[in-house]
Amino acid sequence: MAPPSILRDNEEGSESDIGEKNNQPDINWEELGFSLIPTDYMYAMKCAKGEKFSQGTLMPYGNIELSPSAGILNYGQGIFEGLKAYRTEHGRILLFRPEENALRMKIGADRLCMPSPSVEQFVDAVKQTVIANKRWVPPPGKGTLYLRPLLMGTGAALGVAPSPEYTFLIYCSPVGNYHKGGPLNLKVEDKFYRSISGSGGTGGIKSVTNYAPVYTSTTEAKANGFSDVLFLDSATGKNIEEATACNIFVVKENAIFTPAIDGAILPGITRKTIIDIAIDLGYKVMERSISVEEMMNADEVFCTGTAVVVTSVASVTYKETRAEYKTGPEMLSEKLRGILVGIQTGCLEDKKSWTVQVD
Numbered sequence: 001m002a003p004p005s006i007l008r009d010n011e012e013g014s015e016s017d018i019g020e021k022n023n024q025p026d027i028n029w030e031e032l033g034f035s036l037i038p039t040d041y042m043y044a045m046k047c048a049k050g051e052k053f054s055q056g057t058l059m060p061y062g063n064i065e066l067s068p069s070a071g072i073l074n075y076g077q078g079i080f081e082g083l084k085a086y087r088t089e090h091g092r093i094l095l096f097r098p099e100e101n102a103l104r105m106k107i108g109a110d111r112l113c114m115p116s117p118s119v120e121q122f123v124d125a126v127k128q129t130v131i132a133n134k135r136w137v138p139p140p141g142k143g144t145l146y147l148r149p150l151l152m153g154t155g156a157a158l159g160v161a162p163s164p165e166y167t168f169l170i171y172c173s174p175v176g177n178y179h180k181g182g183p184l185n186l187k188v189e190d191k192f193y194r195s196i197s198g199s200g201g202t203g204g205i206k207s208v209t210n211y212a213p214v215y216t217s218t219t220e221a222k223a224n225g226f227s228d229v230l231f232l233d234s235a236t237g238k239n240i241e242e243a244t245a246c247n248i249f250v251v252k253e254n255a256i257f258t259p260a261i262d263g264a265i266l267p268g269i270t271r272k273t274i275i276d277i278a279i280d281l282g283y284k285v286m287e288r289s290i291s292v293e294e295m296m297n298a299d300e301v302f303c304t305g306t307a308v309v310v311t312s313v314a315s316v317t318y319k320e321t322r323a324e325y326k327t328g329p330e331m332l333s334e335k336l337r338g339i340l341v342g343i344q345t346g347c348l349e350d351k352k353s354w355t356v357q358v359d
């Protein structure tokens, strides 16, 4: 019997129905948060183990069919990505460094023994998904269309081994701010770790298996009024690594510090971009270990990520100690955020060719 398929076979012939719908979706752009709003279409492409991805297709957004013994369900063989489409004041739609997401997905796929789409296939699929869901891209200044590419083992197998079949899928949702209510109050987690130190683990890839294990920490922190959790390195428990889904920077006497990419933290595209922007502005940026103590004595702290963009940190609590930091429009993080968002939304000149026009 053939393994159950994620792409239902009745999709044939429906392709002519795939097209941009023109009427405005019934949503209040002013109230966008970071929660799922289903859109019209998703993209999917399948490939057998040992083969290459070749042809994908758009299809109406909806539930997918999976074998109970799919690799993703049983053994967590899966990775995800996250990127945004931005509507400019001039009516264009831009992506920001999508090839970086494609390359990161490839590295994750190699680590988890999965085939991955080529950079061209990835970027083309993202573009197709945005165009088909164009009416869901929020107006400038109101939000963005968040795209979620997934790569997962969808073939059926009982033993612990790479799945016989893989699916690359992209769905999307319009989003506004990730954190409601401005600057973050972080809690340093001193009991659980997000990843294992060094290059032997999987902290450096967006493996689906890295995220549910932080829920115990984030649920407790949120119940106590914190916005997010900051994780420490598992080797010494002394150095900061990153928050749940964003990287961290500290500023001291006009120099900028962020933990080095060492295999344990996720190499954020926003992180890398902010480092470039800061260097171009003449700041000294150092990628190295940062102890909790050093962070507690910093002048300014901020987080970066596609979802949070650049968000300032108002306080960090470690055991019984709480450090507070200045926030506000005059802070370095605001300046960096302004430049980043300016480039992403086509308001500032894109000298480094970071943006990619969708249509």
Ligand SMILES: *Cc1c(COP(=O)(O)O)cnc(C)c1O
Residues within 6 Å of the ligand: 082, 206, 242, 243, 244, 245, 246, 247, 266, 267, 268, 269, 270, 271, 304, 305, 306, 307
């Ligand atoms: C996705 C992610 C980030 C941010 O990466 P970007 O490419 O900037 O979006 C940081 N940390 C973790 C754990 C992540 O999953």
